[in-house]
Amino acid sequence: MSAQPTIECVQGDIAQQPDMDAVVNAANADLTIGGGVAGALHRAAGPGLEEECRPMAPIRPGQAVISGAHNLPNRHVIHCLGPVYGVDEPADELLASCYREALRLAEDKGLSSIAFPSLSTGAFGYPMPEATRIALDTVIQASRGSHSLRHIRFVLFSEEAVRVHQEILGSLQEP
Structure with missing residues (x-):
């Protein structure tokens, strides 16, 4: 019987998670450098990340792909x-799919740890409480x-x- 993984919520830089096997990029469809998380990860990883991703693009909302980490730790x-909130529908199902697909890819590679940002809550406009509940429940x-x-x-x-995530995580983990 496998145990439920530990889930934690911290404030920090997604590009500085050296104890994690994988980090998740809030990517754009073309898998290129962007703003926010995609910009931070691509800048830290170096140009090899974009080169490796080029043949995998474009991806669709709710989809996930895996690459090497290049200069990331x-x-x-x-x-x-x-999903872009209010544009890509059904937004809740597409957002849940991102988390499920990322976990599936991590499991397929036998990874023991993964770090997520809060997907779709920045430039894509998803309200934090709603996105957090979908993310954590999924x-x-x-x-x-x-x-x-x-x-x-x-x-x-x-x-x-962090406060929103910890509150919702606490409510979901209550017996």
């Missing part, structure tokens, strides 16, 4: 295209039968985002 980057459900994953971290930009 991780083994892999999992690139997810979250991660809890999808990681239940995990064979390799032991540690899931949400790396968040602000104290407020």
